[in-house]
Amino acid sequence: GGLVDRLDRRRLSIAADLLSGVSVALIPLLALTVGLPFWALLVLVGTGSLFDVPGITARQVLFPDTAERAGIPLERANAWYQAVSRAAQLAGPPLAGLAIALVGAGNALWLNAASFVVSAALFAVGVPATGGAPRPTVSGPAPASKSGSYLAEMREGVTILLRDRLMTLLTWTISVTNLLDAALATVVVPVFVRRVYGEGASTELGLVFGAFGAGSLLGSLLFASVGPRLPRRATYLVAFNGVALLTCAFALFPPLGALLAIRFAAGVLAGPINPLLMTTFQERIPPAARGRVYGLLTAGVLAGSPVGVLVAGTAVDGLGLRPVLIVIGALYVACTAIMAIHPASAGLRRPDLPGVPVPAS
Numbered sequence: 307g308g309l310v311d312r313l314d315r316r317r318l319s320i321a322a323d324l325l326s327g328v329s330v331a332l333i334p335l336l337a338l339t340v341g342l343p344f345w346a347l348l349v350l351v352g353t354g355s356l357f358d359v360p361g362i363t364a365r366q367v368l369f370p371d372t373a374e375r376a377g378i379p380l381e382r383a384n385a386w387y388q389a390v391s392r393a394a395q396l397a398g399p400p401l402a403g404l405a406i407a408l409v410g411a412g413n414a415l416w417l418n419a420a421s422f423v424v425s426a427a428l429f430a431v432g433v434p435a436t437g438g439a440p441r442p443t444v445s446g447p448a449p450a451s452k453s454g455s456y457l458a459e460m461r462e463g464v465t466i467l468l469r470d471r472l473m474t475l476l477t478w479t480i481s482v483t484n485l486l487d488a489a490l491a492t493v494v495v496p497v498f499v500r501r502v503y504g505e506g507a508s509t510e511l512g513l514v515f516g517a518f519g520a521g522s523l524l525g526s527l528l529f530a531s532v533g534p535r536l537p538r539r540a541t542y543l544v545a546f547n548g549v550a551l552l553t554c555a556f557a558l559f560p561p562l563g564a565l566l567a568i569r570f571a572a573g574v575l576a577g578p579i580n581p582l583l584m585t586t587f588q589e590r591i592p593p594a595a596r597g598r599v600y601g602l603l604t605a606g607v608l609a610g611s612p613v614g615v616l617v618a619g620t621a622v623d624g625l626g627l628r629p630v631l632i633v634i635g636a637l638y639v640a641c642t643a644i645m646a647i648h649p650a651s652a653g654l655r656r657p658d659l660p661g662v663p664v665p666a667s
């Protein structure tokens with residue numbers, strides 16, 4: 307994150323894509339020439355992921371200004387961003403399988419590497435060269451200059467985050483729900499499907515995940531259409547509470563058809579959540595400090611995911627499936643209740659409305 311605030315974001319995004327593409331291309335290249343030992347495969351995969359991070363962060367930092375230049379409301383722009391992401395997540399695995407079946411795994415990796423080059427080219431053409439330089443801050447504590455130490459800049463990022471009560475509340479809430487989501491997706495739902503619908507229920511498992519993904523895509527598209535006209539706080543709380551309550555339905559062990567309908571509905575309700583969160587953070591983080599704060603946010607909200615997976619696996623073995631589902635549902639509902647009653651949640655309303663708290667300056 308701090309690196310993104312020091313460098314030209316446009317160039318950093320392009321360079322990150324190209325380096326990620328090189329990391330992917332080296333896998334089939336080495337396999338065809340000198341050989342690809344397992345350790346080298348791990349190094350290349352890790353290197354590619356490492357290059358992905360600054361590129362993703364740079365694009366997040368540039369996103370609000372790009373939407374502003376295009377004259378698109380942030381809610382709508384973020385909803386389209388989420389819709390494209392959801393569509394890619396739905397289409398990516400089957401397209402990858404089709405590519406492997408048609409041209410083989412090695413050639414599929416060449417196609418993957420080429421996609422990074424296409425992404426870099428699109429960014430180079432579509433984002434103005436003047437749009438990547440860090441902008442001066444307009445609110446919040448003044449970020450350190452480029453000559454300041456990296457650690458000092460990161461400390462200022464922490465200060466910006468902690469001084470804003472709404473961003474602090476959202477960070478804690480998202481961290482807990484991400485932990486619960488990781489536990490559900492990685493451990494609990496696969497165990498649930500196997501025990502309730504049969505040992506070989508791989509198709510059913512795919513349908514359960516696909517129903518939520520399809521619902522999320524539809525929810526994002528709907529929010530892109532009407533989101534800018536909806537009250538932010540009420541929309542977020544209704545969506546968040548709805549997802550929490552529908553998550554509790556797992557504990558009822560419903561038949562497959564009912565569960566698919568429930569997961570689709572939960573996905574539709576989840577559609578506005580990320581666009582609203584992204585919009586809130588984009589409006590409240592000083593432009594010149596976006597990189598370091600986004601980096602801290604990403605690290606914070608993802609830190610609990612491995613813990614959730616580990617605890618869920620142990621809990622299912624020790625307590626049983628239904629008690630774990632009840633606990634997950636209860637924690638989800640508790641998070642939504644805290645959001646609903648906490649005074650800082652008033653900041654979710656649009657900043658141009660009277661009586662809305664603004665970030666400290």
